[in-house]
Amino acid sequence: MKEAISDLTNNPSYAKIWHWIKLISITGTAQVAVQAIGFISGILVIRLLPTHEYALYTLANTMLGTMTTLADGGISTGVMAKGGKVWQDKQRLGEVLSTGFNLRKKFAVGSLCVALPILVYLLHHHDASWTMSVLIVLSLIPSFFASLSGTLLEIAPKLHQQVAPLQKIQVGVALSRLALLSLSIFTFPITFIAILSAGFPQLWANRQIRKISSAFADMGQPVNLTDQKDILFMVKRLLPESIYYCISGQLTIWLISIYGSTSGVAQAGALGRLPVAMTLFTVLFGSLVLPVFSRTPGIKAIVVQQYLKIQAGLVLLGIGIVGGVVIFSGPILSVLGPQYTSLTSELIIMMVGSTIGFIATSAFFLSSSRGWVMNPAISITVSIAATIIGVSIIDVSTLKGIFWLNIFTSIVHLVMHVAYGIHRIVTLKNDAN
Incomplete structure (x- = not known):
């Protein structure tokens, strides 16, 4: 019996299956927790924000997704594709990531210039005051830059299948968001307060993910012009489609916000949760x-x-x-x-x-x-x-x-x-x- 168990545990196929069971169990359990906590946070926002405020919250989060997609433009996909070829070389993977970060900073500026005026117009179109519109825009910026960095920092651990540390961080972020929302939204049921409460924990998360990434990629490497050329080649292919999906991917919210009522925007946002x-x-x-x-x-x-x-x-x-x-x-x-x-x-x-x-x-x-x-x-x-x-x-x-x-x-x-x-x-x- 012991010999049979030993043969089974030493079998490469068994080891592979067990590896995947562990990965799926760790990731699945953590993500169930993350999504459950996130769902509770979302329900808090839906129930405690007045309908008008929740409509503004929906518009702001929709634009945040658009801004992030534009600022990425296919960079993270290019980094993943390039990193998949050099993932075992710490120095080369670091060069790929450094190149991706350099490109993303430039794209982020363009994204802000395009998206923020549109958001201000839509907020004002739905009766947000100019002061409230500016506060909502300013509250989005921490979430915007944090999400940009996070997606690139996660690439090295993902390529090495180091998912457990990432999942722990995500659970921590979800709990922090829920705690901040619970402390703030009951007292201040205002759109920009809810956005800030959701955005700040990601800044902490990025610092933790950077520590994990440093074990697999030398983050101090300079920009590699060859990598930049390869990544930009993918960006040229992906950016037009990214721009299109910024529009089509949020078509529901855009159509409702332009042609529908404020309550319609709130309904679309609530169902989207x-x-x-x-x-x-x-x-x-x-x-x-x-x-x-x-x-x-x-x-x-x-x-x-x-x-x-x-x-x-x-x-x-x-x-x-x-x-x-x-x-x-x-x-x-x-x-x-x-x-x-x-x-x-x-x-x-x-x-x-x-x-x-x-x-x-x-x-x-x-x-x-x-x-x-x-x-x-x-x-x-x-x-x-x-x-x-x-x-x-x-x-x-x-x-x-x-x-x-x-x-x-x-x-x-x-x-x-x-x-x-x-x-x-x-x-x-x-x-x-």
């Missing part, structure tokens, strides 16, 4: 799946096997998420408060679209993690055409109609990105990256 499972699995995917796929040897048979397994898993996961929402839609909505309990069909339609969008985005990042980037002229043209066709056949004057539009465009994106990934695998030459 519910796809907790999507955030959980997005983090799991980015922490566990993407780095491994990025490091996969460039042998066609291995790559295609990995790709198909991942896609099949994503589809099964999506079916499970939507099924759970259909069954528990009533209790889910009741958590938001009485003003949102009538949005059952909107919730289900939104989750279908969010799930398809999650699978489509995952397919996109699978390709880009290996440096495969579709010509943006093709992807953006297809996306714009899908949006135009969708708007022409779907009534987007209601929240439900906008969610149906999201389903339509997400299906188009899914087909496009999966088809491109399969095309690149089919044309892959063995031992190429």
Whole structure:
């Protein structure tokens, strides 16, 4: 019996399976905690902020996502792809990261110049005073710069599958946000106070992540011009699509904020808090799946096997998420408060679209993690055409109609990105990256 157990534990396949069980258990447990705490924080904000304030909060957080996407422009994807080739060399990985940070600082300035005036206009459009608009803008800046640094700092630990320390930090950040919100929002139910409470803990987190990263990457390395050229090549491919997704990815909020009412913005924002499972699995995917796929040897048979397994898993996961929402839609909505309990069909339609969008985005990042980037002229043209066709056949004057539009465009994106990934695998030459 002992010999059988010894043979099993020494078996390479067993060791690999056990390694993945540990990774998924650690990441999954931590992320359940993070998302549960984050969900509680979100519910606090929804219930304690007045409807008008929550609408402003939704607009500000939507713009924060847009600013972060513009400032990244594909840099983190380029760093991940480049880092996946040199991940075992501490000096080279440090050069890649230093180059990424240098580029991101420059992109951040441009992002602020573009996004902040638009945010001020939208806030004023929804009856925010000029003083409140300025305070909201200023409160976003710590979160903006903290999120920019955090995504790059996490790359080295992720490539080395050191997920446990990262998960501990994320749990700490979530608890800190909840504590700050609990201390502040009961007394000051104001938008910019809620934003500051959410942003400051990430500054602490970045200092902790930098310590972890320093074990795998020499952060004092200078900018490498060759790495910069390679990263910028990916940015040139990804930035146009990033700009497009800044618009299309938040199409619900943009359409409601321009054509709808302030209460409509609040409803869209409240429902947007519910796809907790999507955030959980997005983090799991980015922490566990993407780095491994990025490091996969460039042998066609291995790559295609990995790709198909991942896609099949994503589809099964999506079916499970939507099924759970259909069954528990009533209790889910009741958590938001009485003003949102009538949005059952909107919730289900939104989750279908969010799930398809999650699978489509995952397919996109699978390709880009290996440096495969579709010509943006093709992807953006297809996306714009899908949006135009969708708007022409779907009534987007209601929240439900906008969610149906999201389903339509997400299906188009899914087909496009999966088809491109399969095309690149089919044309892959063995031992190429």
